[in-house]
Amino acid sequence: MIEIQSILVRFGGVIALNSVSAQFSKDVSGIIGPNGAGKTTLMNVISGFVSCKSGSVVVDGQNLLNLSPHRRAQWGLRRSFQKEQIADDLSVFENVLVQLDFRMGQTRENALEVEKMLDAVGMSEHANRLGAELSGYERRLTDVARCMVGSPRLIMLDEPAGGLSVDETHQLGNHITNIPQITGGQVLVIDHDVELISDICKETLVLDFGKRIAFGKTAEVLADPKVKSAYLGTEEVSA
Amino acid sequence: MRDMRWINIGLYVVLMVALVLWLGAGKPFKITGMFITSGLAVGSLYALGGIGIIVLYRATGVLNFSGGAAGAAGAMTAWQISEWGWAQPVAWIACLLVSLVTTLIYGRWIASKLAWRETVVKAVATLGFALILLGLVSFIWIDDPRSISLPTDKVGISMLGLRVTGTRLLVVVASVLLVFGIHQFLVRTRIGLQMRALADDRSLSALLGIPILKVETIAWGISGLIAGFTGLMFADLIRLEPVVITFMVIPAIAAAITGKLENLGVVLIGGLSMGVIESMLTLSPTLKGARPIAPFVIAAVVLLWYQRGARLTFNTKD
């Protein structure tokens, strides 16, 4: 259960998020909205890179805003970035292992868990390759595997399908749908690719100009005329 | 915000007065005054160096370690020319020219190859240039005690019973005028406006069609001239020795730090305060030996002061 209560964020005079509230209860939920709608800002508030004027984020009874960013990660928050963050001079294995390094003295357990998650995304045969040698899709998968280790409670993926082909996006979607049952964590996907969201998310929050304009079951939300005019409408013009 | 600024200024004035009174306690006014004026002169040199660094850093993003070396090259040239018996003004102009040309060579041909690198790398590269210049200058003019003397050394004015030489007066006035002049230049001229735009956002300025190469070259030129002038003054007031002038860039950077690498007015005040405190420490029997440490301690304290309340957060850039 992710409870976001009236989050308010200002950058100078611009209101980036205007008291946004939502309660995500499904396994995989989505946040969509046109560029500049405040999706990534909301994610940054949740992971602690942007501080908000007021509001709260409570996940499984823990108020996340009281913790520093790395503490949130140790508590069980995972996130990926729009650009995948794979260190070039570490192997795939090490790139995932770094997420577990705060659990000291459990070398064996950590290694086993990394192997399990690499297996889950189909990267186990590449475990010893360096980050620099990977393709864009392989880097994405490594990023997803990293988000899965360490019994996460909340996994946020920021435009996970950016730069991927239709085929790869579809496969990645399957991996994402499997995350909750493998790890027990709740997944939040941010994208402006409506297709991916409608494929894998059961409920969806729609933002526009920092405001919540719709929230509910994905199919219902996408049929909402307000959403169509604000978001899908602009898509058609630009297409 | 405004209140905070006045509190800062008030705090600074109180601290400075307290320091001067404490160090000058029990000494006759004449002595204290003498040390203050000599400190102001040295401080102006720090400030001048700092101003040159900041003008360049704001416009080009390059923190230049080679200004001191360019100044040293200029000062040595001036010495050589007056040694040959040429007219003094020729020597001064040659000093400025040498410093200007060396700085422009670097700015135009070497710095441009590094435009896309991180700030630290750009700074390190200027160090390489400083070493080449220093090696060259020390190679041409082998180590030997030399001195240079400007006609302003002989004139002087008396204020409140203190005699101040013309050169000292000149550097103080020059640094104040320079800050004022550069400020006016940045605010009133087209090139100045473009420089400020570059300092704000480089990629955006390029899109807006600002002639980056031209603006940057002018910034390199200004910093080269300032370096030449500072080098000449340093040679007259303190010492004519290439290594010493080259590494004067370190206290100059300390002065630049007090202005957060952007505010020229604060650099001037910072540089002057460093000079005065350093000079006044001579009066303290216990701290006398370590007095040149003053600029670094002041810069460190100022940095800590700027840092208060700062928290490591991120914009959405990552």
Next chain:
Amino acid sequence: MRRSLFHVTPSGASGFVFAGVCFLILPSFLGSYWLSVFTSAACFALAAFGVAFMYARLGMVSLAQVGLMGVGGWIHLRLNYLFEWPFEVNLVIAALATMVFGWLLALPALRMRGLYLALVTLMAAGGLEILFATYQFPNGGEGFWGVKTGSFSPFRGPVIAQSAESYLRYVVAVCFLGFLIVEAHRRLAPGRAWAMIRRSEAAAMAVGVNVTLYKTWAFGIAGLLAGIAGGLLAGSLGLLDDGTFRSSESVLLFALAVVGGARFWLGAVITAVLYRILPALLNTWGVDPDIAYMIFGAGLLHAVITAPDGIGGQLYGLAALMRTKFGTRGVK
């Protein structure tokens, strides 16, 4: 399936061979002048490795490394004349104290981005230079600063290395250990954390890395190596001169670390050769030492503009090329 902690890379293997040569063969061939030059070079190689790894792994620039060596040397000399403890105890204390000292200097700057750490360390180097020049290094005198003029009291070297020749071996061995400490870090959790921090500080935080802690740790190790190097340098002649620890030397050492190649052990060795052995060679050949400055400067510009991995990187590139050319199995 995972590479073991103790796997040996080709570069590592050549490092073992090189250390072996320096330890076993080199000292026997040197006269007293060159023994002291090589000993000093070995000390600076260790210190250079400290700044180099910090720059290569984290992009952090320290311009106070030689100043920190001075701190290590000062503490070592101070302890030597204060107590009757063996050389090794003094060395360890000096190294640890230097590490703490480095932390204190850098702590305010570690929360800031690249340039400011460089500037803060530069200020520190400037301050240390003046302190050393003012108070000098202990040589057996009275009082806190322990300085007397004229003569100086004898210095206790390590019991197992009393001659200049064996002392060089001793220094080489300690340097080798220092290099291994850094390499071990690189292969364990700190190395992974550093790699993430270098990629992006935000990403590092998102994977649970305590960014400030690990940056501090890296700076601490660099300080530790500087402290060891300073202590060893003090042991070479039994006294230190403040001229060795000017702020310009710290700046120069960093510059040469970039020239040598900050990512490799070989880079640190090249740095030391350029910094200590080349000037000594020029000196014996009767060449103006100012030429060295010009070479350094040109090398630095060359390295920064065209060869980001320095001379070391170019040599490794050459070795890799040879391997593929002559059909030897390319090992990573």
